[in-house]
Every structure is written in C-alpha cells, then in structure tokens.
Amino acid sequence: MTTAATAVHNAPLPGAQAAPAAAARQVTKAYGAGETRVTALDSVDVDIQSGRFTAIMGPSGSGKSTLMHCLAGLDTVSSGRIWIGDTEITGLKDRQLTRLRRDKIGFIFQAFNLLPTLNALENITLPMDIAGRKPDRAWLDQVVATVGLADRLKHRPTQLSGGQQQRVAVARALAARPEIIFGDEPTGNLDSRSGAEVLTFLRRSVDELGQTIVMVTHDPVAASYADRVLFLADGVIVDEMHAPTADSVLERMRRFDGKRTS
C-alpha cells in the first residue's frame, strides 16, 4: 500500500506535472459484511497521467477490473475519493455519472462492444447521438482512417470479424474525443494478430492523437504497449513499471506469482 502511494508520489515522470486525467485517493471497495466481507480494493491511491497509456495488471481476483470500474464511474466505492479530470465523481448521482460517462469517458470492453442493430458507423457515432451532439466530421474521418475501417462502415457487427469489431469499438471510444478511455481486456477475445492490430491503434491514438488510455489486461504482451504498468494484488497496488516490455512484465509477473505462493 505504501509502496504504491510512494511510487506515485516519489517518481515524477515526463508529463506528470500536468493535472492527472484521473485520480483515486484511499479508495476501498468491499463486498458483503462481517465474516463474508471481501475487500476488492484496499485504500488504493493512483494517478492516471494525461496523454499516457496506462495498463493495470494482476492475477484473477486482484481487483484490477474493480479498480477500472470504480475509476470509470461504473461502480461505487465503499470509501475514498475519485476524480476524472477535476470532477470528483464519488458522490455523484446516477444522472450526473451517466452524463460524465457520455461526455468524458470512452469504453472498450472485452466482448459485446457493439449494438447488433446498428451498422459500424452508427455504432461509432452512438455516444454523440445519445448526447445529441453532431460528430466532428474531419475528426471522425481521421479516426475511421486510423483504425482502417473506411470500407466497412455500412456493415453490421455480425458481418465483421472479431478484430474488426474491436477496431470499431476503439473508433467509437476515440470518436467522441473523451478525456479518458478505459479498456477492459480489449484484446482478451482476439487472436494474437488481431490483438496486436487493436493495440497498435491504441498506441497510435496516444502517440498521434494525444489520447489518455487506461487498460486492464492479464496479457504481458498487451501490457508492453503501455507507457506504464500498475501491478495489483489482493486489492493493493504492489508495484509499477515504466516503459515495459513483454519480457520484463512477464518476469515481474512471475516474480510476483512466486512471491505470492511463497
């Protein structure tokens, strides 16, 4: 716990001077009460730097998905505070949270990202439709070109491959220019080639479009595309790594597994 807090505060990084895109302070999430109480997150402090690609790793049950859900305003916390940009989201009502998700956050889920009744383009512009905003045409074209879907826009999700579907999901997340994009195992259902494609797009959107991305994954290769990897175990951030490679992440994970089993 202290490790994580210290890691965040004692290691100023390039870009860290800017206000974080999202931040959590002393966030605890527990289910149940009394003897059956399970602590999914235990007083977590974290800052997500703007314009960076952050990966959250950890074994099953480490709380990595819960952390992401809490950061994204999909789940409530038991205690602690969370900010998206300079808005504190802990304590917001459902309506305000919904608006926040709509206007400031993009999502990419592991599966079932698209509405089967809408075609690719309609899926991409859906968040803006919901908000009643007109999509920025030039930006939309750029995003569509970046993810390489220009000739597939009129296709329904069932007519697209799994990789193409995830690319549509990425395009949707990017199109509305959210302050932050959360990905929940976005490549978990893809073969390695399609996965690499999607991750490349995410990387490029950070590098070329200046997007902030937080991604939960258990795949060291996926994590290697990030600028920074946070390691979670038993609801606590136990370590972090900058400019990771697949090997270094795998090695850290192995060490961490060994530590846990010992």
Next chain:
Amino acid sequence: MLLKTSLRSFFAHKGRMALSLIAVVLSVAFVSGTLVFSNTATATFDRLFASTASDVSVGPHSDRTADRQVGAKVRTVPVGTVQKVSALPGVKSAVGEIFVSSAVLVDPATNKTVGPTTGAPTLTGNWVETPRDSLEITSGHAPQGSGQILLDSDTVKKAGLGLGSQLRLVTATGNYDLEISGIATFKTTNPGAALAFLDTQTAQRTLLGTAAYTSVEVFGDGSRSNDALKAEAATAVGTGFDLKTAAEQKAENAKGVGSFLDFMKYAMLGFAGISLLVGGFLIINTFSMLVAQRTREIGLMRAIGGSRGQVNGSVLVEALILAVLGSTLGLFGGIGLAMLLIRLMSAVGMNLTSAGLEIGASVPIASYTVGIVITVLAAFIPARRAGRISPMSALRDHGTPAEGKANRIRAAVGLVLTAGGAALLVTAAQADKPATGGALLGLGVVLTLIGFVVIGPLLATGLIRVLGAVLPALFGPSGRLAQRNAMRNPRRTGATAAALMIGLALVIGASVFTSSYVSSTNEQIDRSVGADYIVDGGRNGLTPAMVSAAKSVKGLDHLTEQKEIAATLTLPDGTRSDTGLSAVSPAFVDDFRLPVKAGSATAITGGGVSVDEAFATAHHLSVGDRLTFDYGQGRTQSLELGLITAKGNSLFDGNLFTGIDTVAKAVPAAELPQDVVLFGKAESGVDKARTLDALQESLKAYPQLTVKDQAGYKKIIQDQINSLLYLVYGLLGLAIVVAILGVVNTLALSVVERTREIGLLRAIGLSRRQLRRMIRLESVVIAIFGAVLGTGLGLAWGITAQRVLSGKGLSTLSIPTGTIVGVLLASAAIGLLAALLPAFRAGRMNVLAAIATD
C-alpha cells in the same frame, strides 16, 4: 429425469410463465364460468318448474299461426271447464287461472312502466290458491274487489313501490286505477318476470273482457299417473283444448328460459374463444423465446446424448405443467365468474342464489380439456423447433439467440392465403345472392386472418421501417434504437402484434358494418318516409283506446295504422311458407314512397298484396299472380299480387303489404290483432314540433309507447345498433387485455435477452430516461403495427360485408373515421401501458451486472 429437468426449468422461468399462465387462466375461466352458470341456472329453473307445475294443465287450443301476432286476442277456456274436470275421479282440485302478458302496469306517480320492458314478460293474472303456489303473501293481503292488486316483492322493490301505492293497469279493455293490497315473495326463484294479481272477477273483466280462464290447472290426488289424468280430462272437456302434463309444461317452460340463457352462454363462449385465440399467440411466443434463450442449454443436452424426442418432450412437458396449473386456476376463477354473473342476474331480477352452485362433472372436464389442448398445441411449434437444435449450438457462442428470419416458405404460404382470402372477399362483394356472398365473406375472413398472422413477420420488417421512420427524427437515438429493436426479430414482433390485430380487426369490421347500417337506414328513411311521426306499440301493440287518443290530436292530417297478421302463404306453384302480412290503412301509400319494381303502389290498399323483389325472384312471381293466405281457424283468402317492391330498402324488404280492410273481409274485425305501429302526418302549415308534443301528451298515460318524429326514430335505430356494438367492445376489451399481456411478455423477455446490450448502452452514456423511452417506443411501434394490420383487415371485412348486404338494405357505405383514429391512438396508449413494467425493470438494471462477461 425428463420430468425433473422440465419442472426445474418451469420454476426457473416462473416469472415468464406467469403471463402465459394468465392467458390460460382467463380462457379456461370463461369456459368453466359459462358452464357453471348455465348448469346452475338450468338446475334452478328445473326445480322451479317441477315445484310449481300442475299435474295437468287444460288450455285453449293454440293456433300456431294466430298466436304469433303482436297484440293478438287472448284465447280462453270457458268457466264450465273447471266443473268438468274437478268431477273426474283422481282429481283433488281444479283451479281456473288467468295469465296474460299483454297488460301493462304503470306507476302513476312517475308515469313509468313497472316491470321489465325487454326480456322477461310482465304477467298479470288472478290470485288463486293452488297446492303448488310459487309465491306466498309476505305483507298485506290478497286482492279483493275491483280496486286492488297484488305484486311480487322484487318488482315492488325495483319500482320503489309499497303497500298502498297506486298503480294503473293498461289493458285492451281500458285503463284501471288500482291500489297495492299485498306483496308476495317467490318461494324459489324469480325467473325475472314481474307478476301482478287481481281477484278472479276483476281479472276476467279487465284482462279478458269476458268471464273465462286462460287455463284450468288440475291437481291429482296421486291415485293415477299424470298421463292417465290427462287422457281422462281430455275426454271430459272434449275437443278444442290443449292438455299438458307436468312434464310437458316443464319442457315448454324450460325452452322459453333456455333461449335467453343460450344467448348469455354463446356471448360468454365468444369471450372464451377470443381469449383462447389470442392467448394461444401469447403461449407460442413465450415458448419460442424460452427455447431461443436456452439454445445452448438444449445443444448441451443434445451433445451429451439427449435425443431429439427427449428435447421436444421436455418442452411439451413444461407446457403441460403450465396447462394443468392454468386450467386448475381457471376452473376456480370460472366458479368465481359464475358467482359474479349470478349476482349480476339478481340485479336484473333473476334470483338464482337460493339454489347454490351446480358444478357437475362437465365443468372440470371441459376446463382441463380446453386448457391442456390449447397450451400443448400452442407449445408444439416451439417444441419442434427445440428438437431441431443441433448439438453444435452448445459450442457456439451466442450472445443473444439467433434472430429468426422470416423464411420463404412462410412468405409463400402467407401470400397465398392472404391473396386467396382477398380474392374471396372481392368475389363475395360482387356475389349476386347475399347467401353466397355471406359464405364467401366468412371464408374470406378466416383466410385473410390466418394469412395475416402467417405473413405478419414479413410485414413487420417493411411496415415498421415505414412506421418507425419518424422515430429517429422525433426521439433521437432512443427512437432509432427502438425502431431497430422492433425489426430485429420479425417473427416475434409479428406474433405479438397478431394478438392486438385480431381484436382491432373485429372492432373495426363491426363498426364499419354498424355505421353503414345506421347511415343506410337514415338515408332510406329520408328517401321513402313521408310520415312525420311514428307511434310504436312495443311488444304488446296499441289498444283501441290508444289509437283513438292519438286520432284526437289536433294538427294531424291523418294516422296510418299497421297490423302484423300471421298467415300461411300458398304460392301458385303450391309451395307454402309461414310469412307475416303487414296490413295497413289506405293512407299508408301516402306516408311511404314504396320503391316499385313492378305493379303499382296503390294496389296494396285496393285489395291486392305486395311482395319484395327477392321473394318474387325466388318464387318466380309476377304481378297478377294469385296468392292464398291461411289466417288459421279455417279462414283463408286469395289475393292478387299487385306490387313487387324493389330491393335494397330495409324498411320494406321482407314485408308483404296489404290493406286492413282487405284482411277484414276474411277475419272478423274483433279477431284482428291490435295495431303494432301508427304513422302520423301533420297537416300542412302546422308547427310539426308542437304537434309532436300534442301527440306525446295525448299518449302520456301509456309510457310503454314510443312516440317520435323522424329524427327521434333515427336516434332509436342508432341506439339499438349501439347496444350490439357494446358486445363487440366487450370482446375487444378482453382481446386487448390479453394482447397487452403479450406485449408485456415480449418486452420483458427482450429486456432480459438484451441485458448486456442495455448495460453497454448505459456504460457509454445512455441515461435511464433515454433507455426507458427506447423500450416504450419499441412497444408503441409494435402496438401500432398490430393496429395498422387490424385496421386494414377490419376495413376489408367491413366493406365486403356492406357490399354483400347492399341488396339487403345496407346500401350506403360509411367508414367511421372517428373510431379508426380513436383505435390507433388507443393502440399507442396500449403500447405505452404495456412498456411500463419492462421499462422500469430495464432502468433499474445494474450497469456492471449487465456488462459483466460470463
């Protein structure tokens, strides 16, 4: 093992089953309720008749022809008959009774008729003690002398009268002022009639105008059988009498009550039929969705070795559980319904509660048969589909079940049926004979209905694309998502909308028919009625006193009388038919512009007779033919056919007209029935409204009469037709309740199926309000889709019916646009209503749970 899976699955989906269960329960409840009610009523009346019928009843010889006439003279038996039969061995007592249904009771305080005006009769008679009285005096005393009357307690209560109240008795012999001297209560069941009693002399004087009885009731001492008693009595009284034993009386009485109960029975079975039909769709839909949702589960069952038959069977067993449960609840619901009906009947004067419910074996047998057959039949198609699921489905990843595409065979079958039905309707509309047209129409209605049900899913995609086109523009993303959702499973949308379609098609068809009927009749009245006023005598006709009262009104140019004479007609070719003859006074031809096909209108008052065109064509009659009329009691007359009336006018179709003076040549004036209706013509130049007031004033003492001008008469016709519409609306109401259940069902299941989709939408920022709106709009689109189909079908039916009957008086087509717009708006409201619960549930769905991957 199979049963265990089915049971588990049934209870796992009990929420979903609940709606189908309601449909089964409703249908079965109507069936069992109908049976319980009619069994109870029959048993009650059997007891009543058994306890009150005399052993042998001696009545006047009835003449089938003459007794059918409205306002016919009452037939009697001579007073001496009592002595003749009471002297017979084995007779304990013989009592002369008087009962007539033609007398009218009026409360002078309110000037309203006392007793029922439709349905059961008001019977007035003489108060005599017999060994089997159905009434006993509970307050006051028996009527004595010319100024007293005794009434049954139900009638007294309903009319707000009491001991000492004044009553006016209106009979063919005159008006009499009486005072209530006593009140009697039914010992068993009041069949709904009003009963009034005078003392014997007063009854003879006022009701019959002669010292006689209407029947002599014979009670035996038990030493011989009723049949033996009847035979002996018959010898004693001679010819000219009809004798009936207790059993024969009972059978005759039961027939009278039966016809009324039958109407109730068929109306209720109509409700049952509609709810069964619509409920069937609900069950099909529920099971289709359950099967679709369990595709993987079923695939797994098949993969580990379950046979196709076992899968099929497990679904059917589930349906059977639903059926048994639904039938049981429906059975008890039906008993409740019957109790409610009995309570309702007692409010209109038929007291059945004293007897207790008569259930019998037929009720559970019918309930379970209906419930099980309909449910299993409806579940059969989905069950077969379940059996065809391949084991591979277990391995495939189904986020949502495969979306059923309307297939080609279905399209072809639907198109053929619909086209065939439409062709039949078109042929029906052009048919020469209404009977042929009617048969074609019936067949066409059935075929188009089935065709529409089959083709519905195909239409769903196209029609909803059009109907829903405005949604995205009006409601933004919620609108677009709703439209797409309504189109994504056309089969489901089609089946859901079909339930609503049936109800609406019925109501639109019926309202086109009735509104055409009303406007046709109005138009015919305008075209052919020259009379200004009509005085309708109702079921008892007009007494001579009434006619002379009306005649004395100032400002009337003349009054035309019309009598309905019963006669048996013999045609030149020898065929006979029982047909009524309308006898009119000479002014009739001035008051009505008879549509002439051949001959001349004045012929009917100049000793000739008229028939309508259809009758003339059917029997190859032409002007100048001679027709023979038999008026009963050996009175016959040969009349020349002087006029054939053109068809297409309901006022005259089916009527044979002749002059009153013509009939009077064959039947003595005293034996002629009373007038049934009077037509009045105002003198030229007088104020017609004032003359109507004067006419109404002159007949004020007779509240049973309807005195109207043309406008008032049209209104009466409209009111009569409206009461028919209420029954149709009742049917619609039920169909709509079941249809709403269907929409709720479909939406609720869709919401469950689309849990992840809803979660995704919520995650990317769709607000609760937008989500609820999306579901509401989907519901409205489905409802309006059903309404549009129903309206189209109903219009086609109604217009064809009008065309078929255009020669039968339904000459003008009138489309009730108000009703149609109302129906469409109501459907939208139904859609909103049905979406309430599913939308609420969807809104409350936890975003995280919804998107959590399994």
